Structure formats: structure tokens, C-alpha cells
Amino acid sequence: MFGLVGFDGDDTLWHSEGYFRAAHAEFEAIVGKYVDLADAGLHEKLLATEQRNIKLFGYGAKGMTLSMVETAIALTGERIGAADIHRIVGLGKAILEHPVELLPGIRPAVEAVAREHPVVLVTKGDLFHQEAKVRACGLADLFRRIEIVSEKNASTYARVLGEFSMAPSRFVMVGNSLRSDIEPVLRLGGWGVYMPYHVTWAHEMEHGIEPGHAPRMASVEVPAQIPGALSELRARVAG
Template identity: 65%
Template sequence: MDDTRGGIALVGFDADDTLWKSQDYFDDAQLQFERIVSAYVDLADAGERLYAVEKRNLALFGYGVKGMVLSMIEAAVEITGARISAADLHRIVELGKALLRHPVELLPGVREAVGSVARDWPVVLITKGDLFHQEAKVRDSGLSDLFRRIEIVSEKDAGTYARLFAEFGVAPSQFAMVGNSLRSDIAPVLELGGWGVHVPYHLTWAHEAEAEVRTGGERMRSIEGLDRLPLAMRELTALARS
């Protein structure tokens, strides 16, 4: 992909909690999980215990609802000393099914913001998680027509982005990523020499919060909402061309 204008040639968008609500539903499921296990043991740190199980299982289960539910079942057995009933384990499975069935709720101004950027740059969607669930959310969002490519990956780190840049035919310095997660969307792209627009969401999973920008902060902009994205992109474009 050639950039005849110089500067940024391709813009990537994250999906969950950037384009549509996601963490809200996961947090609600965790709250219900805590209520289930609280019937067996008085435990103030059930959420932290669950996260510890999720974190150690990431390499096996990956991201998404199915991995979360498997970790919930494992954590529930551990927390209750294997006293949890089959009926309550079934309730945990039903929490996961409800998450998978939840309708896609776009965040305010998403279509307008993505459409505005897409008029000036080709745009791609880069998201991680369970393949079937992410495909369904992209389909149901009504946004798929805006993106040149849709990439669903198992991890969003520097190695993954480097591979995608090679497939896209762009140098890191020609790419800008828009997303809510410093860990997954911004820091690895900046590390490679790209650009980033951080759009913080009001909720963040603990794993995604465990990150900081150690290099390339001058190539990043933080905005409060996607309505400010066009201005942020103009600022980064000017810097990229200078």
C-alpha cells in the first residue's frame, strides 16, 4: 500500500470498548459470579481470585467469553473448596451464554467518526478474542462495510502488529491505531514506531490496565470520545509529515 501523500497511510480501529460496549457486560457477569460463590464462603477478594485464574489461563484459553467462563468454573471450585453445586456451576455457564447472546450496542458517534476517518484513509479493524463471538459482533454492528480488512487475532502485541504491517504493506511509521487499551492498542504500535489515538473507556479489565507507554508518547494523542478523533488524526498527520 503506497502513501502518495506521505505520513499516515492506514488507520486501525479496536472493537470492544472502542466501537461498542463490552466490559460493562463482563463486569456484570463477574458481579453475578461473586454472588454465586458468596453463598459458600465469605470472601472479599473473589474478583481478584477470579482474575488470578483468568491470567494464568490466558495462554491456554485466550481472550473472550469462553475462556472467562472456564476460568470462572475453575475459580468457583477453588474458592468453595469444591463444595459448589452442579446447579450453581450451570448458572455460571448460563452467564457465559448470556454474554455471547448480548446485542451489540455501539458507543455514541461511532459510525460518524469511523466514516469520517475512512473518507481520508483506508481503515482496518483489529480485534482479539473468541473468533465466533467477534465475527458475530462485527456482523451485528453494521460497521463491517467501512473497513478494508477485518483481523481477529489471538493477541495484540508488537509481534502481531509487525506481522499485520507486513501483510498490509505499510511501514510502522505509516500506521495509526485507535483504541481504548494502552496494553493492546497503543503501546505495541508506538513501540514499533507507529502512531496511536487512545480513547479511554470508563471501565477497563485489570489485565488491560497493566500497561504504560514507555516509548513514543509524543506519537500518541488521548481523547475523551470518538467525536474528537478527526482532530486528533489531523494533528498526528501533520506530525507524521513533518
């Protein structure tokens, strides 16, 4: 029997990546005034800059914005104007100020799971932004604990489980990222419910498991299927 169920935040409880994609499109339009985008390799260079900067800035809109400014300056040979740098900063502010929009059906799904198991929220990103999302989402009262972390890896999950005195084999993580939500938990000996979002940041696509090939993982398409996926995993434990 599972003793604890964790939920991811961004793109599992509420929409997130779509706002970043929209900002990227605006960023492309800004930089496109200075360079030929067909030859610039903009997306690859921005991703490389973001990944390099994660250790300094962490995840989220603030780190993305600083990486955009750095990439724009480098790609334009420092020709980009102050007004356009100001526009790039505005892209990040717009994400930080965007209202929280829950995924359709996620509230009843979390409520159903919470009736059967203690649930916790484990989300990563900028502390201020994630705290604001948690306050605005209307789901905080359902969670026994809310963990906002700088990275979601095996050591992070092990620490959380240790504070609950919970064996990994009794823990299930629900999330949209194989890299951050599922793979580290599986490596610890836990279980996962993978609910892919329709768009995913390229950084989160880098992982070592294949959907459907992990015996301790179930996949769902919509939140309403999460309780059934947990029942399926419980049956695997019993079997």
C-alpha cells in the same frame, strides 16, 4: 501522511467490558453463598486464574466462564453445587448472546476517517464471538480488512502491516487499551489514538506507558474527537 488507520473493536466500536462486569457481579453473588467474600480475595483470584488460562482458552466470554468455574470450585473447596455451576455457565452464554451496541458517535467517526484513509479492524477475542459482533455491528463495509487475532502485540501488528507493505511510521491505531492497542504500535514506531472506556479489565491496565507522555500518541474522550486527533498527529509528523 498516514497510509493506514486501525480500529479496535471491543469498547472502541461497541460496548463490551460492562457486560463482563455485570457477569462478575453475578458470579460474586453465587460464590458468596459459600464463602466470606471479605476474606476470599475473589477478584484477585479470578484475575489470576484468567491470566493463567489465557494461553489455553484465549480472551473472551468462554475463557472467562471456564475461569469462573475453576475459581469457584477452588474457593469453595469443591462444595459448589451443580446448579450454581450451571448458573455460572449461563453468565457466559448471556454475554455471547448479548446484542451489539455501538458507542455513541462511533459510526460517523469511522466514516470520517475512512474518507481520508484506508481503515482496518484489528480485534482480539473468541473467533466465533468476534465474527458475530462484526456481522452485527453494521460497520464491516467501512473496513478494508478485518483481523480477528488471539493476541495484540508487536508481532501481530508487524504481520498485519507487512501484508499491507506498510511502514509502521505510516500506521495509526485507535483503541481503548494502552496495553493492546497503543503500546505495541508505539514500540514498532507507529502512532496511536487512545480513547479510554469508562471501565477497563485489570489485565489491560498492565502496560509501560503513561497517557500524555507518549509523543506519538493523542488522547480523546469521545469518538467525535478521533478525526481531529489524527489531524493533530499529522501535524506532529509534519513538524
